[in-house]
Amino acid sequence: MSRDQHALVVEPWCLRETRLDLDNLARMESLFAVSNGHIGLRGNLDEGEPSGVPGTYLNGVHERRPLPYAEAGYGFPEDGQTIVNVADGKLLRVLVDDEPLDVRYGELHQHERTLDFKTGVLSREVEWSSPAYKRVRIRTWRMVSLTQRAIAAFCMEIEPVDDEARVVVQSGLVANEDVPVTTDDPRVAAALQAPLEHEMSGTHGAFASMVHHTRVSGQRIASAMDHESKSPNKVSMESKANEEWARTTISTRLKAGETLRVVKYVAYGWSHQRSAPALRDQVAAALTAARDTGWEGLLAEQQEYLADFWDRADVVVTGDPEMQQAVRFALFHVLQSAARAERRSVPAKGLTGPGYDGHCFWDSETFVLPVLSHTVPDAAADVLRWRHSTLDVARERAQQLGLAGAAFPWRTIDGAECSGYWPAGTAAFHINADIAHAVVHYIHSTGDLAFEREVGLELLVETARLWRSLGSHDRHGRFRIDGVTGPDEYSAIADNNVFTNLMAAKNMRAAAEASARHHRQATDLGVDAEEAASWRDAAGAMLIPYDEELGVHQQSEGFTDLAIWDFEGTEPEHRPLFLHYPYFDIYRKQVLKQADLVLAIQMCGDAFSAEQKRRDFEYYEALTMRDSSLSSCTQAVVAAEVGHLGLAYDYASEAAFMDLRDIARNTGDGLHMASLAGAWIALVQGFGGLRDDGDMRFAPALPEGLDGLSFGLLREQVRLQVEVTPTSASYTTSGGGLTIYHYGEQVDLVDGETAQRGIDKSPKLDRPRQPVGCEPQQRDEMASGMASLVDD
């Protein structure tokens, strides 16, 4: 058992904290968040204080606020959106002989928290003496149900250790908690201060409910709680409520060794349209169902749900226990972010924190969905159904921008563009191709033609229309897409970004193909043969800038002619660049925040020869500062493909530990869902070599230090289990046969049988150069850094 500097223990199936670090509360609250994608609870202490950032989030619940501009322009969004902290149902305050449990007072003898990936429960054990020397042992369990999406449930046990004590539990539901202010715009602060307006409250015995609404966005939110208690002695329970809080007080007297057990059920419901009484009744009904299931029943459902998930989706890493923990931690949180989102978005931080205002970006389709499509395909479909539900807004936005089809927002909660800096927002049109790519990938993974017909086709057609109107043919017949921003945020408003152009071409081809498959539906969407032809033609004529002299692709046209950033002259304290240098200077030089051309290699591999991939990777590797958390997993995947396995391992490690090690130093605002998904991507697409762009292709190879890798995938409802060793790979299906490719060799898998193939390690290449100071930490160094902390 090893332990990192933040008292986190390395174990295969859970995240465990063995002491409480008051200086890192926010970070731990994010790591220990529980969610089902519908409701998210940060890992705030049960007693509420001390806290880093209190957080209870409901997917889609937000407030609108003005977006200010020093100099406004046509089409700049006027309103922003910010996720709001709703009524906090996590609160279980404890009083021991009238002394409130607060770890900052008295003495904390023991503290341990465990997030169990198999049970889906966050548990905590505390032994604490009050300032008056009353010692109690407290155990709590917390879950957001994966099976009953409106429900969170809590259990608390309190036991006096040495002496009799009067124990009071105040269970709360508290609206408009103070949250840290992060803006200096008084209008924004005003919009977000106490965002919940009261409508009704009610109590009955151990039950309490409240209804609030947000002032400007007009969302109505109902919350309710109910309680059960068990004590060897008499227990009194009573509830009160006012406009901002409801409270159930549970009181008993315990002898040493006796235990009070309180179970709390909390339900949330929210709607733009339903009335307050309807929502109030809705949460009461959900609570009734939860009480009927009972705490043990909810635990059992949760475990069953997760057992099924791990059975098909587990990734086993042999020889690297930290990585083993990290990838399960990652998969668990990715699942939590999306499992029950059900036609809502997966925000960049999931429902684990207020970072990025709770917005959803391209991260969701580009990084999270490839994982979901192979592991929780229904959740992937729901995210795309959410995009589909925002098509009208996207069509309006396209029209406002003078474009055809649909222009999806760079950042949003409800589908409206909220980007306040257009060169890195509106201009990043690739989001549209990213969505289309996720549609195609989902359909390839699942064979879900009904989805394609009902949802996918329209998304493909409207985004293809966008590209066709955004680009144009030049006098040489090349199709150009000028003045857009690709994935790399250290370049903007450039012509013919390779990633964008390749993805747009795929998008247009996919729209043409899907229109052919679903002729009647396509006709209903107004697609005719000429339009489909114009997509195929534009895709075929797409301009892909290439520097013949250097023998590399240009990230965008002219990119390789630009001055190279003065990496040597950049002080380490001047990173990340965007906080220390003006955009104009960053944009006009060869310097990358994150993989861009390399992401094109990953996602559009057919467009590159093997030699081009290697040369391109090495060229851009020397320019990439990785100031974005979205970069490492892509670099890992392509490093592995071109033969830099050791480097790939380093990048995989960085992606996997982004939050566990707080590499970006902002985990406190919420987890990086894309990086967490990236841990899976780095392993499965990197060392498993999976590419799934129609055919399912593998080119597995393990780096030194990894003894084995195994992972499960769903493909058209068939389960595929892949086991990779340093010298071979074996493929086993269950539930049907499957054709896959191993290093280009077609392998027809028969249900229940295992096919094994050898792996020829590619020749060892010289490790490519990164910018000074931007080299990833080597996996073995990072691991030994951890080992040295054992028994710290």
Added chain:
Amino acid sequence: MSRDQHALVVEPWCLRETRLDLDNLARMESLFAVSNGHIGLRGNLDEGEPSGVPGTYLNGVHERRPLPYAEAGYGFPEDGQTIVNVADGKLLRVLVDDEPLDVRYGELHQHERTLDFKTGVLSREVEWSSPAYKRVRIRTWRMVSLTQRAIAAFCMEIEPVDDEARVVVQSGLVANEDVPVTTDDPRVAAALQAPLEHEMSGTHGAFASMVHHTRVSGQRIASAMDHESKSPNKVSMESKANEEWARTTISTRLKAGETLRVVKYVAYGWSHQRSAPALRDQVAAALTAARDTGWEGLLAEQQEYLADFWDRADVVVTGDPEMQQAVRFALFHVLQSAARAERRSVPAKGLTGPGYDGHCFWDSETFVLPVLSHTVPDAAADVLRWRHSTLDVARERAQQLGLAGAAFPWRTIDGAECSGYWPAGTAAFHINADIAHAVVHYIHSTGDLAFEREVGLELLVETARLWRSLGSHDRHGRFRIDGVTGPDEYSAIADNNVFTNLMAAKNMRAAAEASARHHRQATDLGVDAEEAASWRDAAGAMLIPYDEELGVHQQSEGFTDLAIWDFEGTEPEHRPLFLHYPYFDIYRKQVLKQADLVLAIQMCGDAFSAEQKRRDFEYYEALTMRDSSLSSCTQAVVAAEVGHLGLAYDYASEAAFMDLRDIARNTGDGLHMASLAGAWIALVQGFGGLRDDGDMRFAPALPEGLDGLSFGLLREQVRLQVEVTPTSASYTTSGGGLTIYHYGEQVDLVDGETAQRGIDKSPKLDRPRQPVGCEPQQRDEMASGMASLVDD
């Protein structure tokens, strides 16, 4: 005598309004503004109301305010600056038997206002009956002294027409007048509402003074007034003051035909550093001097100053009376904007209105200074001395941006960058070369080597350093300047903008040359031989993108590969484009707001062959929408040069009538100083063919419809008079000899003698095409449009 739709009469030496149009008050207030560059008074009615935009401005007096960003970035300026309306000393309210003069009540029998270009006085004649049928004749005169820079003076005469009346004049000095609110940011509105904080007031007889300061920018402003009156009957005068106003009340009783005459002297003083008592005494002293001079004395000084100006600077247009008036109106206002600015800026609107927040842009050096250098050279020097005084701020800004030397602001009042949208602000680095160009042009025009040594050299050196650090050599040895914005605001953040690169090259060469001329001073600035060589080398290697296929220069690299804007599909009501299309779309297409490459042809003509000039002009002509008021004069100059004389005339007319006809529909915010200067530029550089980049070259040619053009210029203190007829040009100097070039032929002019040369009209070319709906109005149509309004 013809009259336009706004009751403006065409006369050679004045602007005359013959009726009051209540719907166009703001526009007329701008046209009738009087200023000396130090103090500016909008043409508000003497009685204060009704008004469009009340305005009394002191050059440099501003308030700071926060610049908000939806998404902030490194180096975005945090504070903006806004010109403030200081205590209004124009007010002379009149009561006739206790009825206030207000043209909206009673009956206005006659109204006439005249701005006289020879006397420098705005006069007004009103005959008005009060609602109680008391008829009075009122005449007023208003001037801002060109000789006593702190002084404005007013005279009012009131005469009852039919009947005896009690007449009261309330002369005011009113701080914190209500002005129209133009922001929806409450912080900005708060900063600018009642910006003047009171410090002291005092009165004594007919004298009153006040001292205020601005809250955040901390500027202290003193204002004072004193009065003389004359009446056949007893007059009482008394003054009062409080925190926001001072008032002197002058009261008398007049029989019909008797006249009360009131003279009002107003003085202003302001400072960042001087104390309130010191400023109070300063304005009292200025008032004493003005009273000593007396109203008639001030009138005489004003007339003498202007006689001298017109003697050397008048432009005589034969055959086009409207143009004659327009160019004198223009010259008069250009003079007013700068005459006594004395080490302050010339804002884009002069001191005629609050437009552009009162900021100074590149307009000043690029458009206004070429006129001043040849007509009021001391004023040109003072503007450049102002830039020089802001060098420390510009050096700090350069450092903040990671650059060497000095980065002058895109927009500012006090020298600090106030641009809130960097792609059209910070990135428009050409402002630095524009300043350098103005330095060089001023020195060529005046031979003022002391200025070069003391002021010019440092400006040239620090801007050259900026360019050297902003650009870099690529692997082919070309010097590139990437990711900047040229003059055309419909393109941004482009590589190797031809205008910018040519101007930067000139800047660097000029710095090297000046450093050689002033070796000791250059050494003091740290310039050594290596640095000067690096400037010459970069200038020599400058990349100038050229499209070999099309045979035209590229406005910036790759420009001619971009899609051409859909001009046909652009509805007239969707102009100007920037109000109806998003920047991203405008930037990535071939469409120009204003001359850019064509301005390079004008300012860096040596870099183009005659054939290239014509081809380039015609190519860009088809793309230029002229949505900026800064375009027409440049198009006029280059159209004339390449042989499109008729078109040049149309553009000259548009520049000249920008404000008189309110072509941009925002004259109400203030006059367009650059366009006014552009009227001179279009005539002198266009039809006079003047280029003055070392040698003074002329290539005169008149368009059909102009019978003659004559203009005066100063060149190294020699007066040169040029007379152009359709077939010949004659050049006469006084005060010394001069060498000039007439169509390339060297002509050595002898003091007092006239040299005449013939003009061969160039062959008639086909008129080039403009974008649909962007054709300039043809001069003869515009003129006949005016003629048809005669007797309207």
